[in-house]
Amino acid sequence: MEKTEGGLGKFLDTLTSASNRPLAYYLDICTRCGACTHACHFYEASGERIHAPAYRAELLRRLLRKRKNLIGRFFPWFVEAKDPDDSFLDELERAMWECTGCRRCAVYCPFDIDAAWFISLGRKALLELKRGPEILVELADADIQKGEMVDFLKEMYVERIKEIEERLRKEFSPSLRITVEQEGSRVLYVPLAGEHTIVPAAKLFHAANESWTLSLFTASNYAFFLGDAERAKKMAGNIVKEAKELGVKVVAFPECGHATRTLFKFWDEWFGELPFERVSILQLIDQYMKQGRIRLKKGILKDPVTYHDPCNLGRNSGLYEEPRKVLNIISTDFREMNPNRKRNWCCGGGGGLVAVPELKKVRMKAGKMKVEQIKRVGAKIVVTACENCLLQLRDLNEHYGLGVEIRSLLDLTAQALQVDRDSA
């Protein structure tokens, strides 16, 4: 992370020009009661003030008060309104980037103040000063470029998919089909970069006899982690355009926390009315089960199983029960960690942190609360439904020597599918 390089004006402009209702409330009504401090897994693990959610927000608020608030302008010392200097920015940088945006703090706050809302703004502003993990910026740039070169890459991609299809026809079912951007399909499935998000989905859709096709794009949105609404919208816009051109009825997102959250919570703001339904693959699994289109083998997992609610799928999107229904069928010993669902502890891998090598130490420390939960529940298999959680939990497993298996729900579902192998 680099030092301040000119652009302080741009940094301050970015902060002061942001104007929306949530920010307006959050700027004034925080009473600094500190209820949020014990909500944050970073703070619980480190005890450092920069990890207390209200403190993170306060750093930005102190800058904003100097410019936006009456008392802040005329009596700045009263509300600690200030101008940024290098040491302030050093602290701010850590406070903004050592956060997963899980919003557990908003649950604890008496006013539901969303500190992650500040994180988003702070990251965007800090990047004007080049204060932030370069790799995230590079990943976001690469994704945007890929979006622009999509026709050029299409042939290569289709070839690769054909190979996967061949393999699955031999291993799974001879009539399995994977198409790419097929017009007239009902469902457009947008995977992540990795065949582990395509293979189990293909099996699922085949078993459910679904009319589906694969997107050329991936669901993950690195610009989102940068607080860059413009570029995040541009990346998601590729998928919207594709879906409209193909005339699909449903856009289905994979096991990706932040992408699913943007699908349900941000796309309305970015795109307005859309001519298709938006679902998570978890909801499709649930629908197929309810409609009797798929059947799952009962009790195939003999070891104790638990489920880790990804913050972005759980408290931020509401998908609590769908994975549990599956797990209750396919396992003989399903156990809940405590707390779970809304108050579940974040694994520490969100907010783009899993992709940043220099933040590994921090996120291993931040995962402490999660590790203790896993130890207490005594499960041998920890299931989750978010790619970043998967990676983080696997790292935690190794780092803390937990000796558990980390599995994806979609993968387990595909494994448990009852399929008539002779169907043509």
Place this chain on the structure above:
Amino acid sequence: MSGKGRASALSPLEYLLLYITPYISVTVFVGGIFYKLHGWFSAPRTSIKLTIHPAPQNEVSKVISTLSDLLVFADLMRSNFSLWLGAWSMHLGLFMALIGHIRMFYDYLAALGIPAETAEKISHTGGGIAGILFMTPLFYLFARRWGGIIKELSTPEDYFDLFLLIAIAVTGNHMRFFQHVNLEELQTYFMGLFTFTQAPPPKSGGLLFLLHYALVQLLMVYLPFGRISHLIGGYFSKHLTKR
């Protein structure tokens, strides 16, 4: 304090606090609230949903959910029990005391046909409980700001607020427990303010009344512009996560 029944026998400071500043404080208070609301509502709405799940499904249950959460500080109760205990009892005491204060402007107890002596007892007991309930947690809330992460979070404003509230509570409780402040004198004085005539200040209130009154006016002038605006803004902020 002189106050021998004629307003002109008061010192300039007393005169200022009794007959000039009250109008200013009320105006600044009401105007300030509108200014604050205007500031909040002129910020553009966003259709980005900040939902915290599970969230109620229809509009009515959303409003009820927000209100009931705020009434008992439900989230705080589950998040930090000792803070909840302090904060909720303090606010409860405050609102009980405020309801009692209405009797200075409009005697609802008399309007309900309750005889003066009984009303006096109700005010004394209820007001006494309210006063203790309001004042005691303030010391706890103040003390916790002197160490740990709460100290790092706190700004000078936070200490000022608590100090101001403690001073208001102590002066108010002194009048409640150790002085017999005559309700009629209070009513006469305030009626004078409403009618823009200068009625004499409550003699039985003495210096402590003046102090309490001045502190409350200071609170009114400051409230809309500081963090105590959470009294108004808290509802809107909380409601965002129900959408």
